[in-house]
Amino acid sequence: MIVSRLRLKNWRNFSEMDIPLRQRQFIVGPNGSGKSNLLDVFRFLRDIAKSEGGGFQKAVKNRGGLSKLRCLSAQRDPEIIVDVELAEAMDTEPVWRYALGIDRERPGSRQLCLSFEKVWKKSKLILDRPNQEDGKDPERLQQTFLEQINTNAEFREIARFFDAISYIHLIPQLLRHVEFIQGGIIEDDPFGQGLLIKIAKTATHTRTSRLNKIEKALKIAVPQLQQLRFERDEDTGQPHLAALYTHWRSNGVRQREDQFSDGTLRLIGLLWALLDSDSLLLLEEPELSLNSGIVQHFAPLIYRMQRQGKRQVLISTHSESLLSDTGIDGREVLLLSPGQEGSGTEIAADIDDVRPLLEAGLSVGEVVLSKNTPQNIGQLDLFE
Numbered sequence: 294m295i296v297s298r299l300r301l302k303n304w305r306n307f308s309e310m311d312i313p314l315r316q317r318q319f320i321v322g323p324n325g326s327g328k329s330n331l332l333d334v335f336r337f338l339r340d341i342a343k344s345e346g347g348g349f350q351k352a353v354k355n356r357g358g359l360s361k362l363r364c365l366s367a368q369r370d371p372e373i374i375v376d377v378e379l380a381e382a383m384d385t386e387p388v389w390r391y392a393l394g395i396d397r398e399r400p401g402s403r404q405l406c407l408s409f410e411k412v413w414k415k416s417k418l419i420l421d422r423p424n425q426e427d428g429k430d431p432e433r434l435q436q437t438f439l440e441q442i443n444t445n446a447e448f449r450e451i452a453r454f455f456d457a458i459s460y461i462h463l464i465p466q467l468l469r470h471v472e473f474i475q476g477g478i479i480e481d482d483p484f485g486q487g488l489l490i491k492i493a494k495t496a497t498h499t500r501t502s503r504l505n506k507i508e509k510a511l512k513i514a515v516p517q518l519q520q521l522r523f524e525r526d527e528d529t530g531q532p533h534l535a536a537l538y539t540h541w542r543s544n545g546v547r548q549r550e551d552q553f554s555d556g557t558l559r560l561i562g563l564l565w566a567l568l569d570s571d572s573l574l575l576l577e578e579p580e581l582s583l584n585s586g587i588v589q590h591f592a593p594l595i596y597r598m599q600r601q602g603k604r605q606v607l608i609s610t611h612s613e614s615l616l617s618d619t620g621i622d623g624r625e626v627l628l629l630s631p632g633q634e635g636s637g638t639e640i641a642a643d644i645d646d647v648r649p650l651l652e653a654g655l656s657v658g659e660v661v662l663s664k665n666t667p668q669n670i671g672q673l674d675l676f677e
């Protein structure tokens with residue numbers, strides 16, 4: 294399943310937005326334009342629906358409370374709305390729609406309340422809160438039905454989907470030396486520390502098949518790489534990844550993950566994540582600290598893995614290299630631009646002066662860059 298549409302009102306720096314989402318969606322914008330805030334919407338839904346330690350109150354509290362969440366420019370109409378549509382695949386009618394409203398705190402109540410919670414199944418409204426019981430006992434609005442097993446039976450699929458969302462902001466340094474961090478992994482492992490443990494826990498057959506796929510994909514970006522294998526340290530039993538690299542002097546050089554380059558480790562983490570589940574994957578600026586040679590391969594690698602794994606992936610980025618692949622469709626790029634009244638949001642393919650450039654064969658990277666530097670816009674005439 295994929296999130297095919299997202300509507301927001303008063304969510305952090307987005308006062309209002311309504312955008313379709315593709316299976317691979319790049320979220321592009323300068324620093325402070327709201328890329329992380331946008332990804333956080335999906336982490337918020339996950340935090341509500343999480344089977345362990347989830348819930349609406351905690352999800353808001355962990356974000357610093359309502360005043361931090363609500364858009365600063367929301368004055369007369371302060372309700373926060375998060376509204377998503379889920380479809381089986383791209384370009385198909387949505388199967389589910391889940392919408393949630395958060396209002397100001399009720400006077401006298403220390404707990405936050407929902408202003409509404411609605412669920413549609415194939416456009417039929419199947420949950421419409423506040424309902425009669427909520428009217429009799431308003432404290433019920435302190436919890437979503439989504440987070441409660443005894444109230445979400447009719448739309449458990451949505452709860453499972455949100456619960457399975459993962460967010461990765463891979464930090465290769467943390468991924469190495471797994472023996473030091475075992476037991477010390479941050480909740481939900483946003484930094485990818487637990488990758489080796491995850492790989493170790495995967496059934497042998499699945500693990501081998503995934504590592505083979507990753508090995509094939511990696512060879513595109515790291516041509517010297519020959520083999521990628523899982524192994525355990527003979528003395529300590531610690532899990533490791535080992536790679537065989539071709540070398541001009543010998544038959545090959547074996548390395549373990551603590552010797553891999555940051556780029557290789559990041560790619561492995563990313564590719565593993567793409568194969569690991571079929572739920573939504575959020576990737577935070579995968580280009581950080583990598584050379585542009587490797588970053589250029591990201592987009593096609595994701596595409597290649599998606600054919601195998603079918604996982605939807607939302608990628609925040611401000612890397613031109615990452616967007617230099619001409620296989621990226623203008624619909625796959627959401628452009629964010631900071632503004633006084635909250636960030637502007639536009640799908641690249643919907644922008645009149647961008648579309649012809651993409652159709653002429655320029656990559657999104659080239660066009661987006663020219664959009665960010667207005668003096669280049671004059672060159673658009675060349676294509677008319």
Ligand SMILES: Nc1ncnc2c1ncn2[C@@H]1O[C@H](COP(=O)(O)OP(=O)(O)O)[C@@H](O)[C@H]1O
Nearest residue numbers: 305306324325326327328329330361363364365
């Ligand atoms: N409640 C809010 N209302 C308005 N703007 C906000 C709110 N919360 C955060 N911001 C703004 O959002 C911006 C940060 O967005 P962020 O998602 O971190 O950007 P990026 O990831 O693109 O660098 C900051 O400029 C911050 O001031």
Ligand SMILES: [Mg+2]
Nearest residue numbers: 328329330609
């Ligand atoms: Mg950010």
